[in-house]
Amino acid sequence: MRRRTFLGITTGAVAAATTLTGRAASAAPSATGGDLAAVGDLAASGPACHVIVAGDGSGDFAGIQEAVDAAPVASGSPFVIGVRPGTYMGRVVIGADWPPINLVGLGRRPHDVVIADDRANGTPNPAGGTWGTTGSASVTVDGADFRAHNLTFANLFDEAAHPEITNRQAVAVLTRGDRAAFSRVRFLGNQDTLYANSAAATTIARAYFRECYIEGDVDFIFGRATAVFDRCRVHSLNRGSNPNGYVTAPSTDITNPHGFLFARCTFTSDAPPATVFLGRPWHPSQDPNAIGQTVIRDSRMDAHIGPTPWSDFGTWPWRDARFAEYRNYGPGAIASPDRPQLTPTEASTQTIPAFLRGPDNWSPDRHL
Template identity: 70%
Template sequence: MGTRSALVAAVLTVTVLSGAPAAAGPRGACVTVAADGSANFTTIQAAVDAVPAGNATPFVIKIKPGVYRGQVIVPADRPHVALLGLGRDPSRVVIVDDRASGTPKPGGGTWGTSGSASVTIDGADFSARNLTFANDFDESAHPEITARQAVAVLTRADRLVFEHVRFLGNQDTLYLNSPNAATRSRVYLRNCYVEGDVDFIFGRATAVFDRCRVHSLDRGSTTNNGYVTAASTSIDNPYGLLFTRCVFTGDAAAGTVYLGRPWHPSNDPNAIAQTLIRQSVLGAHINTATPWTDFGTWPWRDARYAEYRNIGPGAAPNADRPQLTDTEARAHTVTAYLSGEDAWSPNH
């Protein structure tokens, strides 16, 4: 088997989520959630609310198979929360809600992008394993709602770990953010699956996707079926989004999906997207001519976009696809992105 074929085979092997074993999870206090009432709690939020404020040790919430509908918020004063799905694969435990940015709020107004999130994580040192987060807002059923950003997970905390987790949605599926532009928040995702269409991985957090599958849904266009990323990395942060040994797949027509566009929230000129895709497999749905594109008046060439040794039908190098040298690549590793001043190393 050649080097390229071996890489494809290796990446595909580690990104198969069906049958992924449930990780043992961290040791500490433990409660169980079951929708049928056979455990400590019937909802995820009730279990999170049971975590002591200022908790300093792992608090494991085991979740029995089922669909758990309703918004979940892990507040900043509830660190060290660990969600562990007890099914035989991530599809057996689903945490889901169905609101969009433009969905009316009960008290008036609309939810907005952040408020649309099915799950919001503000507590540091959070982890999730062997489960699914989803936002199943039905765009076709609500033509009256034009603001269709529908977040499955919003993160704003530091030192987060997701392993064997699925993130399902359409526009803005996974919002990786931080409390403010001056604060760096780190997220590590290993053997995960993320799907969506428009800007479905976005925000200013520093996040590493390690051996993940990133799947673009078909919007039915013959020219533009969306954008995988929309990073808004702060200018003083050298590390935004890193995809390493991932597989980019899609249902969309060949050449109709962009790898990313630079998001400048509130037209912030200091939000300079940083995204690197390295040693990954890019499917035919990726636009090979110009995979990075402008976001309104903000040009992609001013962002910090790069690739390194990618393969697949969507990975043909050209002058409009910035590539790292071997020397530059050695400075853009998982450790470089995540270690920080506290030398954080996620358990993997």
């Protein structure tokens, strides 16, 4: 049997006792929103999970947050949580002082394990006011060295069911800790699906996404993190409007040379041709130092991307941001004066290692 190692764990024995019974089996979601391949046989040898989460009560915990809270804070060693198939509702927060948390879905594919909540920016907060965009996140990761593999994160806020809520930003995952890595993970939502951020404007926090699926409509990959998307599928939902939406909204600080990098990705949509923008520059609180960067290279684009793929954001012009492409192809990669291109020399500095390594030589692209 062929074995692959993710997160330092050989796929297999982490799932050695994952026979589905009861609610966990019946709660497994249908295969919608993405086409990631199955992980394959999970029956090999390898390091065991520290705890198992199972919705039917057959594991150590029935909920994700309970398992996270069981991690020994002072240990500093990775704490591996195996999650059996099912849908797990409820907010998950991983604090900055937590040890490295590894979440491993124990199904055959990412669709089988769903970790979700359903709050938006404008959803009333029981403590008063509303949740806000940051508070809407289904999963918040402030701890360093977080890992996730073979599962789905979602924000299930139903826009149509809540016409009274106008602030509809609804985050599936918010990352602020350094060295977060995701492999074969799905991120589902509408507006503001994936918030790749950092603890402060001038603090660098790196995140790596490999063979992931990310879907949404408005600014659905946003924030000031240094984030690399490697061989991911980025899917823009059809809102039935024009524009249909914006893929990225980076707010990279001017002191950070690296924002968002998409390498060998595929940009897809069911939206009509030329109705989706690749990005627009977000300036939180009108911060003039938020000079966002999105670089897309060696990637395929479908026809939903038009010849002018970048958009202004309010009074902030896109031409002042750090937007660039290199060697993209497909019907949505139409050459035009509105598509800044890297030179080969510039492209040699806009690479996965350049974005990720840092002084600690972090190299998840070599080890996942």
